Amino acid sequence: MNIAVVGLGLIGGSIAKAAKQNTEHRILGMDINESVRLKAKLLDAIDEVCTTDDLPNCDMVILALHPRAAEEWLQQSAARLKEGSLVVDCCGTKRKICQIGFELAEKYRFHFIGGHPMAGIERSGFDASSGKLFSKASMILTPEQNCDIRQLEFAKRFFLSLGFARITLSTPEEHDRIIAYTSQLAHVVSSSYMKSPTAFSHTGFSAGSFRDMTRVARLHEGMWTELFLENREFLAAEIDRLVLQLQRYREAITEQREDDLRILLKEGRELKHKIDELS
């Protein structure tokens, strides 16, 4: 099977490498950056460089671009895609790209399934990619309600073969609501956390909690700006919830309501325990 990976950054590069290592498919790679294309070919992350002329011969296309670039690429390339082929994107929000993908798929007779690999690191680009990035991770798929079940089955098997530990099925709406909390809010907090003037005094006064809390402040601001704006209602609701909680803790602390503070912390510990057990 010919599989095109469009965008050879952290995610696309890792998908190409994992597919080359773990499957027999022919992997074609597309990237706007020539040196990335050449490096991917040289390192055997792809079998061949992919051009727009190759698209009609591809049975599967994996779209690993930032949200707006992915939307534009899909609109420009839909007419060239092979009838009956499968397109899966990798964007961090799902409502907008899926709306575009589902409509174009119907018009041009290909299949579209939304995707979001729950694996990232605080670095980006092909050089940071790894065939092992998806180990133990969850791959979220957001198919259309009336999607072709064989295509969904194929997508599940394909992503499991890349090393994902589990496939999570969701709707674009549910995905965006939950991801606002599990991922986007964490990035907003990490970035906000860095803004205290006390940060410059941290040397010698910090350990694991500071490191973990601020790790993802090393984000790609271009991509995350797009993701946050596309998901602004859900994300704003989660920021508001967190701020409300922080204010509850703050009041218990400044008013020295010792029992209330202990209960707030106990509730947090118990929730963490329960929720980790769900995983």
Added chain:
Amino acid sequence: MNIAVVGLGLIGGSIAKAAKQNTEHRILGMDINESVRLKAKLLDAIDEVCTTDDLPNCDMVILALHPRAAEEWLQQSAARLKEGSLVVDCCGTKRKICQIGFELAEKYRFHFIGGHPMAGIERSGFDASSGKLFSKASMILTPEQNCDIRQLEFAKRFFLSLGFARITLSTPEEHDRIIAYTSQLAHVVSSSYMKSPTAFSHTGFSAGSFRDMTRVARLHEGMWTELFLENREFLAAEIDRLVLQLQRYREAITEQREDDLRILLKEGRELKHKIDELS
């Protein structure tokens, strides 16, 4: 040299184990829990169980109790301590314990240096202790202004021998101000983060950022309540700063001020980069 470790929990147990492994000192251990005392002896984490009768023979006392228990122990035991001996506590805030320690030290002619090992994990108790807990960590010491320089030198060498990578000297006030940000705020955020109702849907939708953000929500609420209340002004100021930042991000998101949002995220990334380089 006879060294008493008072309190054989995560920190005291780890200090005893590291001291036994890496030094020639005779390690005596004190704990209110008999089974912990017996287990520590059985596992060679200590040479002998320590009673109050042994205190006049101890050249160094390491106080590894929660803040209030440490304050009480010091008040009750100061009269029994050996003249010229050195006491170092391990409390997570330093102003209150140091004030008590410095006063009693002058009255009873022993030496007191405030201490805070910047190494913890999200578990507590002797069973979680390890002789390797302090590897790569910083040991903060807050001596009195006119402290005996030989005692300080001894304390530095002793803690480096336990595996600490560096000794950070500070005043109790500076320590409490910075620790409110680097450690206490992170614990407040982690605990608050767990309170969103969305948390129960996280399975399959989360990865490293959620795990790191909420790791320290598994805190010992009794100890952290004491620490937060002792440090309430500094901690409240840091919570306020974070809330203010979160609201700036929230407004840029909901008002779709794309350039402003990108700049906020870029600033956070650059601060994280600069501050990591300081370490």
